[in-house]
Amino acid sequence: SGTGSVIKTGAGAMTVRAASTYTGPTDVDGGSIVFGNNGALSASTVSVNVDNGLAFVTNGAVGALTGAGNIDLGDDRLTAGGNGESTTYSGRFSSTVDGQFTKTGAGTMTLTGGTSGNRSRIGTLRSAGGLLEVDGAYIDLTYPGNSATRALVANPGDITLLNGAVLTVTANLDDPATAINGDGTLTVTGLNTRFNGTMVTVADGSDGHMTVSDNGTAALSHHLWLGQSNAGDLTVQSGGHFSADRVRVGIEAGSQGTLRVEGVGTTATAGLLDLGGYAAASGGTGNVTVRDGSTMQVATTTKFWTSTSSMTVDGGTFTTDRLINQPGVFPTINVTGSGLTVGGAGGSSVFEGVFGDAAGGPGGLTKIGAGDLTLTNSSTHSGVTRIQGGSVTLAVPGALQFSTVSIETHSGLDITTNSIDAVLGGLAGSGNLNIGPQTILVGLNGADTTYAGVISGAGSLVKIGSGVLTLSGNNAYSGSTNITAGALAIGADNNLGSGSVGLDGGTLITNGSFILNHNINQGNLQSNSATIQTEGAGDIVTLNGGLSGLTSSRLNKTGVGRLRMNQSTSYPGLARVNAGSIVVGHASALHNAGVEVNVDGGLVLDAGGAEVMFARLTGSGDFNNSGHNIRIASNTNDTYSGDIAGAGGLTKLGLGTLTLSGANTFTGDTNTDTGLARRIILGVANALQSSTVNVNGNGLFDINGFDAALGGLAGVGNLDIGSRTVSFGGNDADTTYVGVISGAGALIKQGGGVFTLDGASDVDGGIDVNGGTLGGSGNVAGxxxxxxxxxxxxxxxxxxxxxxxxxxENGSTLAIELAGNGTDFDQLVVANTATISAGATLDISYIGGFTAAPGDSFVIVDAGSSLSGAFDTVNFPDGQNWTIEYDSLSGTIAVSVAAVTPCFGDLDADGDVDLGDLSGLLAHFGQMGATYNDGDLDGDGMVGLSDLAGLLAVFGAICP
Known part of the structure; x- marks a missing residue:
């Protein structure tokens, strides 16, 4: 006991048979100390400075171990670290398979002894407390197959291999030679640091952890059981490398296994991966995460045994040949990008799990190899599913509902085996697709994609979602093509297969010029429901098929190109031209449709001059009618504010009104139909400045409070101008008006044409004739x-x-035509006052072959109340002696041919001797009892030769 030190010197062996409690150091500088009692040195830090400085009669324990001398454990066990000191031991161990070294206590013990050519060899290495470091050392462990021990144990302490250390475990493949439990951790870190294991169990009975990092390598020749009965995890990161024949993650019920592969250059490989159990035991939760540029490869099969198990591939890549699950299990795989690849070895799989997007963004999967991958569950991943080999078979419609499917091999996608009406997030690639009799819905993820393959089968294609699907293949499917959202782009008619095309909320985009032979049906959606977009400025797409829909349909024309309609259609909805133009190549192309022109030049009429009909005309874009008359049959009240140019005219039919609010310049007639409420209303004063307005019914033309300028005015209906001024005649056309013009305003006749008023102008402000002619047999008030x-x-x-x-006024003219005596001549009747200013002209002319006789008189003006002034210039027919008489009392103006006194030979008393006289004489030649006027010039009672001689003698004479 005590705190002093013990130094062993000399060559002999010192055996300590009793337990000691002293805490001072023990140095073995010579010979050896032999453990005769396990506790002989249990509290002392022992420095072994000579080889075999420690020997064993029984197992031994030291407070700590240091020094460089080698130790032969034989069959015995050495425990070090109980005093909590941190030490480094640079010697080598040797032992039989039963020899063991155990690290205990809180400190860190570092083993540095053993090289690649001269390794430490122990049966078992264990950390039961603190940290056991293998720093650059080469250590071989051999497991004898005794289930009571393991070759490498971290429980509850930690073991770290670093700085190029190589630790190799030799054992039978099925023996669990390495165990990490008790919340212990096995760490393999650093370049050239390597753990060569066989079978490793992590968290069997208690939690355990394993880490491979910083270019370290853990290579298992057999299994890794991760989370066998408790929570176990393996993290491979920062360029670490892990491999095993089989990896099982989260095995028994209630267990939790986690495998993390993280970082660029980090790899994990396995022959087979089980998540949530295996055939003999299942019910756990196995989670795999591959992220941040790392890769994991499974050579054969990845199988999910529980629904709670999952995989996340977020910025990394995971490759497996087969991807399967225990029947009735529905696991989750979340992927970013193209991180998941299935089928490398040609295996086939049926997967009932769900794919989703990882946190890093949309994810997909790549199918390679010759086998088939059958998907039996609806998934939510929205990245690209690439079919580069074999096939992907869908067993449910929504298996790839948000994923763009890129078919890069022939017949790579199979929807016919399970008779699925499939929903695809998108469609791309160049491989062919047979849809059979099924319907395929494409575009739910809203991405823009191009598909260059050939779609075949009797089924239909439906475009959904907001993106653009471009079809460039010569498609052979015979069902319909329906565009309900987003856009479908084509460059040729055969891109659409052979069925009809339905536009029900989506856009048909055309690239290039071609003939579209498909029938197009436009659905029943409301505002902005469907669009045809012709892309190129010079593109002309000719619609030779039909166009149909409902009255509530809306068809929008966009794109700078032209849409030409060459066939009669039954389309009853509205056609909006928002860009480019619609070319009407057939008179009935849109005869039931409303046309809304929202861009200049948006409507082109090219129907061979035929009259073109529209149900409605609205919008603000200008267009040229190209000589076509336009008939508008609207039953609604519409406004058109653009400018129509051209030589054609406009006719308003139907019960609605048409308000023209643009400065139109077309020169054809504007016609209102007979009947009620078929009105044309001016929206601006000059809306019909160049057109003759034919008012064919009462109240059918409304100047709407404007001082209107009309090209001309005609018709049989009544027109109320209110208090406004209407000028007309600027187009120089001759017109006839039979109706009644009324109001408190005024009329102005201008231009060079003749305005024949056979009705009445009951306008308080009268009429100014500034140009052309006011004629007719009507009545003019004011x-x-x-x-x-x-x-x-x-x-x-x-x-x-x-x-x-x-x-x-000065420069004005009164033109009078004479057709006969009596009343067969022109007359101006003035109810009140007639005033003739200086410089006015009177023109008298004959019509109908009539010539007035001398003495004939004609009252050409009858102003009963007042007549003042006279015509400065009067033009009479030539060759007669005319007179004009102004009678201010009676208010009349009369013109007369002066009477002539007959001279010899002037039988007809017309003032000269001419052929008329000769003809009259010859007509009575030989007549007895003739008169002078018959030709009896000599008064002998008969017309004879003497009379003829007398007339010829004065022939040509003019009577004085």
Whole structure:
């Protein structure tokens, strides 16, 4: 006892047979100290400075062990570390398979003895307390197969191999030669540090831990049982390397096993991986995490035995040949990126588990090798599933519902074996896909993908989700193609298979110019429900198939290219042009549809000049009608605010109204249909500035409070202009108006055409004739002011025009046509006052072959109340003596052909001797009892030769 020291010198052996309690150091500098009692040196730090400085009659214990002398344990056991000191022992151990060295106490004991050529050899190495370090030493352990002991034990202490240490365990393969329990930890760390094991159990009866890090290596020739009955874990990190023939993680019921592989350059390999048990014992929870650039490879099979078991591949890679589970077990695998690969050795698998995304982002799996992977559960992972070998068979619709499937081998995806209407997150690759009679729904994950393979079968394709699916293969499926969300992009008609195309909320994108022969059906979704997008600026996609839908359908045209419609369709919905243009190549292409033009040039009419019909016209984009007349059959109240140009016209049918709010320049007629409520309403004053408006029913044209400018005005219906001014005639067209124009406003006739008023202008402000001609047989209320360049010509041939008041200004004209005597001539009837200003002109002309006779008189103006002024210029027909008479009392203006006094030979008393006289004489030649007018010039009672000679003598004479 005591605290003093003991130094053994000399060559002899000193045997200590009683237990000692002294705590001072013991140095063996010569000979040996022999343990005759296990407690002979139990409290002393023993420094073995010579080989075999310790010898054994029985097992021994030292407070701590240090020194460089070698120790031969034989069959005995040496325990060191009870005094808690931290020491380094640089000698080597040797023993039989039954020899053991145990580290106890709280301190750290470091073993540095043993080289690759001269190793320490022990039966068992154990840490029962504190830390046992193997620092650069080479140690061989041999396990005899005695279940009561193990070759390497960390329980409850820790064991660390570092600095190039190599610890090798030799045992039968099925013997559990290494045990880590009691919350102990086995650590293998550092470059060239290596643990060569056989079978290792971690957490059998109590928790245990194992770590391989910093380029250290743990290589097991047999099994790792991780979490056999308690919580056990293995962490391989920071470039560490682990390998085993079979790894079982979380084995017995209630156990928890965790395998972590972490960091760039870190690897783990196994021949087989069991999670949650194995055939003889199961019910545990096995969790594997491969992350941060690390890799794990399983040569044959990865099998899940419990639903609570899981795998996470987050930034690492995990490869296995087969991926299976115990029937009825539904484990979870969470993956980031393309971290999971199945099938390398050509094995086939059926997996009932669920795939999901790991924390690092969307994940998928890669199928390689010749075998098949059958997925029987719906999963949520949203990364790419790559089929590079063999096949993936779906047993449920949602197995890959959020994953983009890249088919990179022929017939790599099988949905026909289990007759599945499959949902795919996306579709990519170039391998072919046979969908059989099934429906495949693609795009739920919203990603943009391109599929270059060929889809075949009698089934259908449905595009779902927000992304773009591009089909570039010559697809042969015969079912329909339905686009319900996102977009489907094609570059040729055969990209769509042979069935009809349904647009029900999605977009059909076209690239390039081609003919689309498919029938397109547009569904019953509301606003922005479906879109056709032609991409290229010069692209023209020609729709030769039909287009159908419901009245609530909405078809949007986008993209800078053109969509040409060459067939009559039954589409009754709305066609919106938001970009590019729709080319109407058939008069009935959209005859039941509304057209909303939201971009300039968005509507192109190319139907061979035929009249084109739309159900509605709305929007703000300008377009040219290219000479086509447009018929709008709307039963709703619509507004179009763009500008229509071109030579064609516009006709409003239907019960609704059409408000024109753009400065249209088209020159064709604007027609309102007969009947009720088929109105055209002006939204701006110059909406019809170049078009003749035909008002074909009462109240069917509404100037809507504007001072309107119309190209022309015609029709049979009534028009109320209110208090506004309407100017018309700028298009120089001749028009006829038979209805009644009313209101407190005013009219202005302009342009070069003739406005024939056969109805009535009951406008308080009268009419200004600034250009062209006011004619007809109607009635004009208020003041008619004929300004310079304007003409009033009553009638349409010969007729009476009635006005309240009229003023002929300088440069104005009154044009009168004479067709006969009586009433067969033009007459201007003025109810109140007629005023003729200086510089006004009167034109008199014949029509219908009539020529007035001398003495004929015509009252061409009848102003019963007041007449003032006179025409400065009067133009009469040539060759007659005309007179004009202004009677201010009666308010009339009359023109007359002056009477002529007949001269010799002027039988017809027309003022000259001409053919008319000769013809009359010859008609009566030889007649007895003739008169002078018959040709009896000599008064002898008959028409004879003397009479003929007398007429010929004066032929051509003009009577004075």
């Amino acid at each position: 003041l008619t002011r004929v300004n310079s360049g304007g003409t009033v010509a009553p009638g349409a041939s010969a007729g009476v025009l009635t006005v309240d008041d009229i003023t002929f």
